[in-house]
Amino acid sequence: MLLLDEPTAALGFEQTTEALDLVDRLRDRGLGVLLISHDPGDVKALADRAAVLRLGRNNGFFDVNTASQEQIVSSITGATENVPRRPAGREAGW
Structure with a gap:
């Protein structure tokens, strides 16, 4: 299980892209990911469900x-x- 709290909040565009790609790869490997974010774009790009x-x-x-x-x-x-x-x-x- 990977817990991320606002992982892209202080990152630039390139770093944000790298971080989200990493999360996507880890999720595809079967790792559970709990992502806390105020960015609906990040949520839509990575999540299956949102609370x-x-x-x-x-x-x-x-x-x-x-x-x-x-x-x-x-x-x-x-x-x-x-x-x-x-x-x-x-x-x-x-």
Whole structure:
């Protein structure tokens, strides 16, 4: 299992391409890869499935082959809220 947290965040174009190619080769060898990224392009290029976390909560699971980039981005930005909100303040029992 390979866990990568924003592996391309501070890389230039060429280095990003090399890093993503390496991840792709490792995945093709059968290695499990968990990629944390804010870049929908990286996710679409490498992932089979995507889980979107928003404000610390699951806001959707997507099959990357069938979901559009717009659906995933909407879930990331909150345009599509897929989970019920927890009540704030007194309603939450605080």
